[in-house]
Amino acid sequence: xxxxxxxxxxxxxxxxxxxxxxxxxxxxxxxxxxxxxxxxxxxxxxxxxxxxxxxxxxxxxxxxxxxxxxxxxxxxxxxxxxxxxxxxxxxxxxxxxxxxxxxxxxxxxxxxxxxxxxxxxxxxxxxxxxxxxxxxxxxxxxxxxxxxxxxxxxxxxxxxxxxxxxxxxxxxxxxxxxxxxxxxxxxxxxxxxxxxxxxxxxxxxxxxxxxxxxxxxxxxxxxxxxxxxxxxxxxxxxxxxxxxxxxxxxxxxxxxxxxxxxxxxxxxxxxxxxxxxxxxxxxxxxxxxxxxxxxxxxxxxxxxxxxxxxxxxxxxxxxxxxxxxxxxxxxxxxxxxxxxxxxxxxxxxxxxxxxxxxxxxxxxxxxxxxxxxxxxxxxxxxxxxxxxxxxxxxxxxxxxxxxxxxxxxxxxxxxxxxxxxxxxxxxxxxxxxxxxxxxxxxxxxxxxxxxxxxxxxxxxxx
Amino acid sequence: xxxxxxxxxxxxxxxxxxxxxxxxxxxxxxxxxxxxxxxxxxxxxxxxxxxxxxxxxxxxxxxxxxxxxxxxxxxxxxxxxxxxxxxxxxxxxxxxxxxxxxxxxxxxxxxxxxxxxxxxxxxxxxxxxxxxxxxxxxxxxxxxxxxxxxxxxxxxxxxxxxxxxxxxxxxxxxxxxxxxxxxxxxxxxxxxxxxxxxxxxxxxxxxxxxxxxxxxxxxxxxxxxxxx
Numbered sequence: 145x146x147x148x149x150x151x152x153x154x155x156x157x158x159x160x161x162x163x164x165x166x167x168x169x170x171x172x173x174x175x176x177x178x179x180x181x182x183x184x185x186x187x188x189x190x191x192x193x194x195x196x197x198x199x200x201x202x203x204x205x206x207x208x209x210x211x212x213x214x215x216x217x218x219x220x221x222x223x224x225x226x227x228x229x230x231x232x233x234x235x236x237x238x239x240x241x242x243x244x245x246x247x248x249x250x251x252x253x254x255x256x257x258x259x260x261x262x263x264x265x266x267x268x269x270x271x272x273x274x275x276x277x278x279x280x281x282x283x284x285x286x287x288x289x290x291x292x293x294x295x296x297x298x299x300x301x302x303x304x305x306x307x308x309x310x311x312x313x314x315x316x317x318x319x320x321x322x323x324x325x326x327x328x329x330x331x332x333x334x335x336x337x338x339x340x341x342x343x344x345x346x347x348x349x350x351x352x353x354x355x356x357x358x359x360x361x362x363x364x365x366x367x368x369x370x371x372x373x374x375x376x377x378x379x380x381x382x383x384x385x386x387x388x389x390x391x392x393x394x395x396x397x398x399x400x401x402x403x404x405x406x407x408x409x410x411x412x413x414x415x416x417x418x419x420x421x422x423x424x425x426x427x428x429x430x431x432x433x434x435x436x437x438x439x440x441x442x443x444x445x446x447x448x449x450x451x452x453x454x455x456x457x458x459x460x461x462x463x464x465x466x467x468x469x470x471x472x473x474x475x476x477x478x479x480x481x482x483x484x485x486x487x488x489x490x491x492x493x494x495x496x497x498x499x500x501x502x503x504x505x506x507x508x509x510x511x512x513x514x515x516x517x518x519x520x521x522x523x524x525x526x527x528x529x530x531x532x533x534x535x536x537x538x539x540x541x542x543x544x545x546x547x548x549x550x551x552x553x554x555x556x557x558x559x560x561x562x563x564x565x566x567x568x569x570x571x572x573x574x575x576x577x578x579x580x581x582x583x584x585x586x587x588x589x590x591x592x593x594x595x596x597x598x599x600x601x602x603x604x605x606x
Numbered sequence: 607x608x609x610x611x612x613x614x615x616x617x618x619x620x621x622x623x624x625x626x627x628x629x630x631x632x633x634x635x636x637x638x639x640x641x642x643x644x645x646x647x648x649x650x651x652x653x654x655x656x657x658x659x660x661x662x663x664x665x666x667x668x669x670x671x672x673x674x675x676x677x678x679x680x681x682x683x684x685x686x687x688x689x690x691x692x693x694x695x696x697x698x699x700x701x702x703x704x705x706x707x708x709x710x711x712x713x714x715x716x717x718x719x720x721x722x723x724x725x726x727x728x729x730x731x732x733x734x735x736x737x738x739x740x741x742x743x744x745x746x747x748x749x750x751x752x753x754x755x756x757x758x759x760x761x762x763x764x765x766x767x768x769x770x771x772x773x774x775x776x777x778x779x780x781x782x783x784x785x786x787x788x789x790x791x792x793x794x795x796x797x798x799x800x801x802x803x804x805x806x807x808x809x810x811x812x813x814x815x816x817x818x819x820x821x822x823x824x825x826x827x828x829x830x831x832x833x834x
Contacts, residue, residue, distance in 0.1 A: 197747040198708060199725025204646035206719045208710035268708015268723065268748025275688045275707055285705070286689070293687040293709055380715040381681050381820050526714060530817055531672065533655035534719040536646045 157575060161567040162325055164417050168564065176560055182553025189546040190265055198268045202541035206534050207526040211544040212266035213376075215551065217518040218401070219259030220300070220373050221394070222511075225402030226252030227307045228366040229434075231359040240430055242577040243422045246570045247413055248406050249311040254558040255405070256304045258551050263296070265547060292375045299365075299372045306365050310358045316341050316351065317572040370398040377521065383460040384453060384525050393445040400438035400484070401514035404507035407431055409559070411504045413568050422569050425500065432503045435510070436492035443485045446517075463528045472537075473524050476516050483513025608774070609697045610755055611797035612781075613807040614671055615829040618789045621669035625652050628786030629673075632756060634742045636728030649722045651753040652783050671791065673783070674699060674720045674753035675816060675824035682712035682721065690750070697797075697825060698755055706749040713750060717817050721752045755794070756781035776802040797825070 193200040203210050226248035233241035264270050276287050276297050287294050320341035323334035341347060374394035377385040387393075407428065414423040450469075453461050468477045488506040491497045527536045540548070562568075629635065635649040642648075652673040659666045676699045683691050683699065690705040691712050713721035727747040730738065738744065741758040745751050756779075763779045776795050784792035795804035807813070808827040815824045 197726040198723075199642075199647070199747070202645070203710075203723075203725075205648075205713070205722065206646070208713045208723065263709075266709075268706070268710065268750075270708075272707045275705070288684070288687055288689040290684040291687040291711070292685065293711055297687065376711070379685070381717055381822075382714065529719045530717045530820075531655065531719060533653075533657070533672075 154575065157571060158321065158325065160417075160419065160422070161569050161571050161574075162322060164563060165322060165330075165565065165567065166326065172560075172564070176557065179553050179557035179560060182550050183557050185546050186261075186550035186554055189543050189550065193265070193543055193547075194270060198266075200541060200543040201266075202539055202544055204536060204538065206529045206536045207523060207538035209266070209522055209526060210538055211519075211540040211548045212262045214515065214519045214522055215548040216259055216262030216266070217373055217394075217522075218515045219255045219262070219551070219555070220370060221398035221401045221514060221518070222405045223252045223255035223259060223303070223307070223402070224366055224370060224395070224398035225255070225406040226250065227303075227310055227362050228252075228399060229403060229406060231310070231362045231366070234356070234359040235363070238430075239577060239580060240427055242573045243419075243569045244406070244410060244427055244431070245314065245573065246311075246566070247409050247568050249307065249314075250559060250562050250566075250568070251402070251405055251409055252307045253304070253311050254555055254562070256300065256307060257558065258555040260300050260304065261551065261554075263293075292372065292379045295372045296376060299369045303362075303365050303369045306358070306362050310355075310362050313351065313355050313358060314570050314573060315566055317343065318567050318570060321571055322567075367395055370395045377525075382525050383458070383528065383530070384464040385521070387449060389445060389449060393449065396438060396441045396445055397514055397517060400435070400442050401511060403431055403435045403438060404510035404514070407435065407503055407507040408511070411500060413563070417563070417568065419569065422574065428500050428503055429498060432492050432498050435488065435503075435507070439485055439488045439492065439510070443489075446481075446484075460528075460530050463532075464524050467524045467528060468520055473520055477520055480513045480516040480520060483509040484517065607695055607798070608796040609798040610676070610760065611697070611795065611804050611808060611825045611827070612676075612755070612784075613793045613804055613813070613827045613829055615791050615793075615807075615812075616668065616670050617830050618791045619654070619669040619671060620789055621654050621656060621667065622788065623654050624786040624788060625671055625783035625792065626650055626654065628782040629753075631737065632739055632742070632782035633754070634738050634744055636724075636730065638726075638728075642725070647723075647725050649724075649751070651720070651722065651751075670828070671783070672718060672720060672816070673826070674755075675718055675822065675826045676753075676755060678823035678825065679821060681715040681717065681820075681822060685711045685715050687711070696760075698757060698760075699752075700754070700757070701750060701752055703743060703745050703749050703751065708748040708750065710750065717820050717822065721750055724749055724751065776804075 189200075201210065201212065230241065230245040230248045234245065264273050267273055275285070276294060278287050289295075315337070316339060319334050320338040320343065323331060323338045326334055371391035371394065374390035378387055378390035380386060410423055410428070410431075414420055450465065453465050467473050487509050491502050491506040523538050527538055529535070629650075629652045630637070633651060635651060638647050638649070652671055655670045655672055657668045657670065659668050676697060678693075678697065680691075680693065680699045683693060687709060688705055688707055690702045690707070692700055692702070694700050708723070710723055713719075713723060724745045724747055728744065729735075739758075741762070759781060760779050763774050767774045767778070774796070776799060779794060781792070781794050784794050793804045793807055795802040797805050797808060799805055807829060810829060812829040812832045813827040814830075815827055818824060
């Protein structure tokens with residue numbers, strides 16, 4: 145990197161970051177086509193399930209929930225990547241956040257869209273989902289606000305609204321740049337989205353204020369969302385669900401998987417859009433340290449949860465406990481421990497191993513591990529109810545697998561399309577960062593946003 | 607206001623499952639075929655659980671008919687997002703089929719695993735379709751159902767009594783399971799009437815409630831062991 149320290153001019157930044165919006169390669173079309181097919185699978189399978197009945201999913205008595213709820217919790221967890229990480233970094237004014245906030249916030253929005261499909265997909269009568277909306281009606285029917293599912297419904301909708309706003313606000317100046325540089329059919333689209341942005345002093349002041357308010361507001365919302373998701377389980381009386389630490393345990397797991405997803409996305413964006421100078425090793429290194437913290441926290445919570453259960457030795461709980469530790473679910477359980485702790489801990493803790501390819505691999509493992517964690521929370525409890533006569537088994541059907549797996553394609557597709565529509569690195573925030581960096585070095589602020597990029601600049605700290 | 611309750615004498619139960627058959631006939635329970643049954647998708651609002659006591663050769667089979675316990679503090683009720691399950695004033699844990707959207711949360715929070723889900727639109731092979739009970743609605747695909755204490759029989763008896771300007775007599779209402787039981791295992795009645803048979807039996811020192819340590823306050827009392 146020291147060999148070439150490119151000069152970052154406004155023109156170059158615009159070319160690098162706006163480039164993908166206007167030039168589309170053949171590979172992009174092929175990949176998008178493939179992703180579209182995968183996403184189609186979700187909707188075809190769901191259509192069949194709606195036609196024939198929810199029995200198309202492999203659920204049964206006593207395992208009334210399965211792959212759908214597992215994948216739901218997984219995606220809602222992923223959604224904590226963005227908004228939360230980016231909001232925290234903004235609030236503490238970590239300078240190195242600048243090139244990663246946009247990709248993080250986009251993950252949040254699309255993971256939420258993907259995740260919130262599942263409560264609908266899993267309903268026995270999905271077409272009646274609107275009965276959960278409190279709307280006045282002639283029969284005075286009202287949703288039951290005592291139900292954690294209602295809290296879920298409200299929390300997820302709040303989070304979705306908040307994170308779309310939080311994604312969109314910093315996009316406004318970039319939309320204006322795109323409007324000014326684009327031609328043809330794109331121009332009216334960007335003109336609409338730029339909301340008449342002219343870049344006056346007053347507009348900037350207001351935008352910055354709005355972003356800082358949203359950053360503060362979205363943090364408690366994000367924490368509440370996964371806490372409430374955990375309460376879908378913790379509020380019940382079922383063995384190993386009825387746990388007081390589920391709220392923070394789920395939030396930690398969510399941020400853990402969120403950072404892993406963000407790292408994976410960043411590696412892909414960096415490679416695909418050739419943004420090596422923007423997404424530098426220091427960004428991966430800093431995020432990897434956060435990931436390490438979350439891995440340790442995850443291990444701490446898991447250890448506490450299982451140790452306390454084991455020590456308490458309550459028969460119904462122990463049945464579930466042993467099914468995970470040494471029973472039918474043991475291979476999944478130990479794979480989870482390997483993926484979430486045994487591999488990431490050394491990779492992320494030892495400086496020499498903390499390289500981008502290894503971080504990428506560890507992150508992929510963490511996603512697998514965190515998906516397994518959710519499965520292992522849901523299914524072993526359900527198949528071991530209190531009365532042993534009702535012990536059951538659960539194996540997902542093809543419909544479930546197609547839908548749950550297909551949503552990965554659905555998510556990546558939305559992310560892919562978004563990358564064609566908005567710069568994946570916030571242009572104005574990046575330029576602002578270069579200014580801050582110049583100031584930090586004692587240079588005069590450069591009105592044309594010219595800066596030298598050097599490893600030390602990206603995270604000068606205040 | 608009556609307060610419905612039931613006693614189940616497990617010492618008398620022979621495990622013949624006549625109650626299960628009667629329940630199917632009375633409440634229009636669909637049969638799902640061997641494949642679906644193997645997946646755990648049968649509808650058995652009442653089931654006979656069999657447990658072994660002791661070791662071979664001194665082994666004894668114990669039968670325990672289990673139906674919805676109509677808990678007074680039912681864990682299934684607060685978790686329904688659309689209020690499809692609720693408590694009636696006379697102590698029944700009611701399920702409103704029309705209102706159910708099928709989240710299955712109630713079933714997950716039932717410690718007795720006595721809630722049943724309709725996975726596919728039910729069908730009855732001829733001539734079974736001719737014997738459906740007109741007093742009980744057919745449940746469509748995607749909703750939850752469970753034992754109602756044969757609420758249709760309760761309401762019919764109450765209506766008849768009202769027409770005849772009298773109170774419902776003890777023993778007048780018999781759920782299908784109690785009616786079909788050859789060993790008189792199941793007794794149903796009004797717990798608020800201190801002289802009713804079910805009241806007396808439920809106060810006996812042979813009684814215990816299933817998983818009552820969970821605080822669900824079930825309305826079914828199981829009788830076993832000891833003298834009356």
